[in-house]
Amino acid sequence: MENFFTILGGMGTLATESFIHTLNKRTEAHRDQDYLNYIVVNHATIPDRTEYIKNPSLENPEEKLIDDIKIHSQLSPKFFVVPCNTAHYYFDEMQKATEIPILHMPRIAVDSIGRHFSDAKRVAVLATEGTILTGVYREALEEQGYEAVIPDEELQEKVNRLIYQEVKENRNLNFELYHEILSDVASKMNCEVTILGCTELSVLYDAYDLTKEYNIIDAQAETVHRTLSMMGKNDLLDDN
Known part of the structure; x- marks a missing residue:
């Protein structure tokens, strides 16, 4: 196979599935051969990234x-996509292990802010x-001059519950909790934009369109856009 890229997924599986679904949905295609x-x-089975970062005694x-x-570098893909934000903690070491470019999802998300919310x-x-x-x-x-604002303990607990208990454990796309979290950000944190920096949150972003109510940057969606661009394809979202 020529002219291909590799998706290094499974962190988690539903998030990887969401990335592929979004990618295919936004690819301009009229026949099988038009897809990427x-x-x-x-x-x-890759060990949990957050658990290790919080407790380095784990695997x-x-x-x-x-x-x-x-x-997978031996197959010579054009580039790698890693649809797990936390895994980018290891980005520098992963990139040192190959000459093939690895897309950096958090940087791509930040790069896109000015395009959407100047x-x-x-x-x-x-x-x-x-x-x-x-x-x-x-x-x-901060490298691009933005002020980064992270949730307080109460809000982070809600985010944790949404990611782990609802999406990862029970495959439950809890709209009420998702909406409550975005509402808390808008009303309590005084931020112009919210980045969804977890691919489990991207699953909710794909399922529920709240972009008319909140200014959202979804890291996965922006990485899909960059992937299409690098593969020379139009992003159908740009035509809407």
Whole structure:
């Protein structure tokens, strides 16, 4: 197979499925051959990234991530996509393991803010505790002159429950809790934009369109846009 990319997924599986669904939905295609060539690696048994970041005595997922990069680099994809925000804690080491570019989902999300919300200054980040602790979004936002705002303990508990108990454990797309969290950000955090920095939140973003009510940047959706661009395809969302 020529002219393809590799999706290094399974973190979690529903989020990987959502990325693929969004990618295919936004690809301009009139026949089978118009869709993109890609390989999906659903490595579901990679240890939990957030659990390790919070407790380094647990199994470190880095070795398995780097092994996957090395193994699949042998097939010579054009680039890798890693649809897990927290896994970008290991981005530098993964990129050192291959000459093939790896798309950096948090940086892509931050890059897109100006395209959608040119006047934004304060940006809220909703993500796993692991992603928050790594500082990958804070660093990317501050590099571009934005103020990064993270949830307080009460709001983070709601985000954790939505990601882990609702989506990961029970496959429940809890609209009420999702809407409540976005409402809390808008009313209490005084932010112009909210970044959804977890691919489980991206599953909810894809299921419920709240973009007319809230200014949202979904990291997964923006990475889909970048993927289409790099593969020379039009993004059907741009035509709407």
